[in-house]
Amino acid sequence: MEPGLIKLVDELLEAMARKNEVDLIEKFAAAIPIGIIGNLLGVPEQERGPLREWSLCILGALEPVLTPERANDGNRAVTEFLTYLKTLVDERRAHLRDPATDVLTRLILGDEEGERLTENQLHHQCIFLLNAGHETTTNLIGNALYALTEWPDQKARLLEQLVSVESFKTAVEEFLRFDSPEQLGNRITTQEVEVSGIRLPPDSRINICIGAANRDPGQFRDPDRLDLSRDPNRHVAFGFGIHTCAGLNLARLEARVALSRFLARFPRYALSGEPVRGGRARFRGFLHLPARLEF
Numbered sequence: 001m002e003p004g005l006i007k008l009v010d011e012l013l014e015a016m017a018r019k020n021e022v023d024l025i026e027k028f029a030a031a032i033p034i035g036i037i038g039n040l041l042g043v044p045e046q047e048r049g050p051l052r053e054w055s056l057c058i059l060g061a062l063e064p065v066l067t068p069e070r071a072n073d074g075n076r077a078v079t080e081f082l083t084y085l086k087t088l089v090d091e092r093r094a095h096l097r098d099p100a101t102d103v104l105t106r107l108i109l110g111d112e113e114g115e116r117l118t119e120n121q122l123h124h125q126c127i128f129l130l131n132a133g134h135e136t137t138t139n140l141i142g143n144a145l146y147a148l149t150e151w152p153d154q155k156a157r158l159l160e161q162l163v164s165v166e167s168f169k170t171a172v173e174e175f176l177r178f179d180s181p182e183q184l185g186n187r188i189t190t191q192e193v194e195v196s197g198i199r200l201p202p203d204s205r206i207n208i209c210i211g212a213a214n215r216d217p218g219q220f221r222d223p224d225r226l227d228l229s230r231d232p233n234r235h236v237a238f239g240f241g242i243h244t245c246a247g248l249n250l251a252r253l254e255a256r257v258a259l260s261r262f263l264a265r266f267p268r269y270a271l272s273g274e275p276v277r278g279g280r281a282r283f284r285g286f287l288h289l290p291a292r293l294e295f
């Protein structure tokens with residue numbers, strides 16, 4: 001997967017170089033996971049236009065406090081996405097790829113014992129994959145590019161280590177901790193449990209604040225400081241336990257390749273306007289990040 005990812009990133013960098021002033025979210029951070037997940041599912045390039053908007057609307061409807069407008073937008077996006085997926089799945093069934101190189105074909109074929117997903121499960125797995133893997137990775141890359149403009153000393157250190165894969169791996173972990181793309185997790189208790197002296201009955205709905213845990217002074221020295229060489233860095237940006245993020249290796253790879261190649265190409269980039277935040281509690285990131293690439 002890495003060679004394809006490098007090609008995608010380099011094409012985006014090349015297209016941005018011709019503009020000099022760009023929105024780093026639209027032209028870079030969001031374009032990478034859309035390209036990757038679009039390829040995973042085998043969505044034709046000319047049909048990827050609405051994917052980001054659908055994803056933003058569906059994830060907006062997962063906010064802890066839901067407005068009627070957000071709920072409507074989320075439901076509308078699911079309906080539109082389902083309509084599109086039905087066409088995509090029918091088309092793929094009619095022309096199954098052999099060998100199955102895309103995730104959608106594998107989901108259609110089922111496992112070796114012949115167990116298959118129902119049509120409904122299949123469509124919702126596709127929606128879940130897009131949502132889980134798109135906005136979070138966009139936010140990781142976008143938040144990192146923003147943080148580097150706020151912490152010039154850290155940016156300078158990273159620029160000195162451009163060829164070190166290990167340095168970028170360590171840096172990505174700190175970006176995940178410092179500005180966690182997903183700030184809230186959820187659990188439902190299956191039995192009575194006591195946490196820090198508080199008794200929770202079975203079937204309690206719990207919001208877990210990943211963002212706060214990742215700034216816990218009991219776990220991290222100087223937690224509000226971006227330290228791109230922080231080690232150890234036992235953050236919980238990908239959750240924990242049996243439901244730990246299934247795409248964490250992909251997300252780490254995307255961020256490492258994107259950030260290292262971006263910095264190598266545009267080491268002097270700087271913000272050129274007011275960044276616009278997404279305005280949501282669960283998913284932390286930017287809608288727009290205007291920047292000038294070279295001076």
Ligand code: HEM
Binds near residue numbers: 140238245250
């Ligand atoms: C920076 C990027 C990402 C972040 C921060 C992130 C974060 C998370 C978090 C916090 C969870 C919940 C874990 C829990 O409840 O303990 C999760 C679950 C999940 N993520 Fe990610 N994720 C990212 C990227 C991706 C990607 C790229 C994919 C796939 C393409 C993906 C697929 C999934 C799936 C399938 C689950 C559900 C796992 C389960 O319930 O067993 N994620 N992710």
